[in-house]
Amino acid sequence: MLTVYAYQKCSTCRDALKWLRDRGIPHEVKAIRETPPTVAELESVLSGTGGDIRKLFNTSGVDYRELGMKDKLPTMDQAAALELLSSNGNLVKRPFVTGDGKTLVGFKESDWAAALG
Template sequence: MLTLYVLKSCDTCRKARKALDSSGHPYQVHELRDDGVSAALLEHFLLSVPVMTLLNKRSTTWRELPDSAKADADANKARELMLAHPTLIKRPLLDTGDDILVGYRDGDYDTL
């Protein structure tokens, strides 16, 4: 079964849910803020997605971090930040079982 990782306040996540609903694919939803992100789940994402691709530097959370936290954000620091602040993970993430798709644009899920 597909798993869609979202933030309920995210407009793009709502569009992704609507696309999956209209396609009829069964899926489960994991809300990153409410359900959290474990180290194991983050590592699962990172098997398919490079760490710096997964880190959302355009998020409000990133902008609100102190400069000292953002300075020299390498892979290890990015992991720590995403575990501490799950809203730093780019979303939506769709886990198909074989791959993890990051983000959503109209038509992205048409080939599922």
């Protein structure tokens, strides 16, 4: 079963969850702010991004800006970046999906259709 980490007030997350429901794709939803993805889940999704850690970050988020991540991320090692993401769900790009051998970050309908049918 897919696990979808989402934020209730995020319109993109709501669109993604509606897309899943409309297609009858079973999934469970976890509140990304209260229960961020684990380091292991982040690592599994990272491999699908070509190893670009920046793609896992919510670069338009308040926490990203307040923590100065634009300047810190280029010199941060991967382990530290993954630990930071796993401890602060506001930093994770959403929706964040893992399970059934699938991994997705963000919601682009064409990508979801290709990955999930």
